[in-house]
Amino acid sequence: MRHFLFLTATLTLAGGTAQAQVDTVRASTLPPAQLAEKLYNSGVAKYNQKSYRAAILDFDKALAAKPDFAKAYYNRATTRYELKEYQPAVQDYDQAIQLDPATFGPYFGRAQAKEALNQPAEAEQDYSKAAELKADYAPAWYYRGALRFEKGDFQAAKTDFDQAIKADPAYAYAWHDRGSTQRKLNNLPAAIQDYTKALSLQPDLLPALLNRAATKRRAGDLKGALQDYNEYLSKKKDNALAFTNRGSTRFEQGDYKGAVADFTQAVELDGSYAFAWNNRAAAYLKLEDFQKANADATKAISLNAQYAEAYLNRGHAREMLRQPDAACQDWRKAAELGLEVGNTHAANSGCGAQ
Missing domain, CATH: 1.25.40.10 (Tetratricopeptide repeat domain)
Structure with missing residues (x-):
């Protein structure tokens, strides 16, 4: 609300007729x-x-x-x-x-x-x-491509990202998302090229670095993947997924202590991350620290009671801790949840009928 201040003044009249002035508001004369x-x-x-x-x-x-x-x-x-x-x-x-x-x-x-x-x-x-x-408005193609990607129509999504890049060759996000589409289509070398192009256009586009690392790992280039994870984590240290994926890469390289260190970082950042707890259990199994493997697998199960791989790992740990009945129960549970190898371990270990 406006507040109007009324000012008064004493007028000294020097002859003639005094006239008060009235302020008026004029209506606009514009058409x-x-x-x-x-x-x-x-x-x-x-x-x-x-x-x-x-x-x-x-x-x-x-x-x-x-x-x-x-x-x-x-x-x-x-x-x-x-x-x-x-x-x-x-x-x-x-x-x-x-x-x-x-x-x-x-x-x-x-x-x-x-x-x-x-x-x-x-x-x-x-x-x-x-x-x-x-047709030369790249975002229209890009956003339609993103919708088609989300509904799983990857070939149509790629066509849209192609059009977005044609309209704007400097559109880093279009290169990135085409890379992710190539990955879904199992065109791994092309995906890596697209992520690399996105990073050349926008070096701070860190998801491209993380996704390129995952693609290199899937393509069997563990050294290249590790380099990308290292670069990513040097810039962003609060991503539990990145630590978990680097830990998985180290695990695949046989660096189990390095893997444990990364999975530990992941669970410290996100204590509810069941995947990281189970992965650390797997690394501890490789290091023959069966007590810790048992504890971590149990934690993963407490976070996700349907986690078949965690039951499998806990079964392995309990077998080595001389707890055969508990191991058999875990392996059978893993099989019940869809991991058929659990029945194989149970049979090979001489588990009796339930």
Whole structure:
């Protein structure tokens, strides 16, 4: 609310008739179209200053002056998206599209809002229309590719990422996500090349480094994978997954003490990470520290009672701790949970019928 201060003054009249002046508020003399444009520009300026509520007020006024102002609907929608008001944003994008169906921006914006509303099929349709209207707009291809990747249509996703890269060869995220798609398609050398390209374009894109490491490991390049994990962890030391994956790489290299150190870092960062506890149990088995292997596998099971591999590892530890009945129970449980090798271990160890 505005507060008005009324100032009084003593006037010394020097003849003549004194006249009081009255302040008046003048109505705008601008035509509605010009007034709407002025308010629209003010709204854009406030949006750029991140004054989103004030921007919406200006767009409201612009639309009151000119109800068929497509750009005002579009920018009010974009502002509402920033405020996470996704359904009103969709409604404004609908109006912008109705007024100007040949412009790609409202379709792309509506796709983003529909994604936020968890409507991926509708979002995919809008990204498709945006790409149709402006084929050189890389984000339309990229985001449609991401949706197709998430639903498991990897070949279609790759085609979209190809188009995004064609439209913008410097689009690091498109190179990265095409790498992940290549990996899903088992094109491992191509995936490594794409992650490498993404890193050359954006060296701080650390997920590309982590994913390249995982791809190298899957391709059998343990030395290369370890180099990438080392580089990643030199820059980001709070990622339990990265420590676990480096630990797994060290395990595969036969460096069981190094693996234990990495799995220990992982569980210190995330005590609920059952996978890391079980992996450390496996490393302790290799080091013949069966008490610790038993304890870690038990911890993994306490976090995930359906963890077949943890039962298998605990069975091995208990066998070596001279607890044959408990070992047999664990192996059978592993088999019950789908790890058939548990029955093999039980049979080989002379476990009797239950």
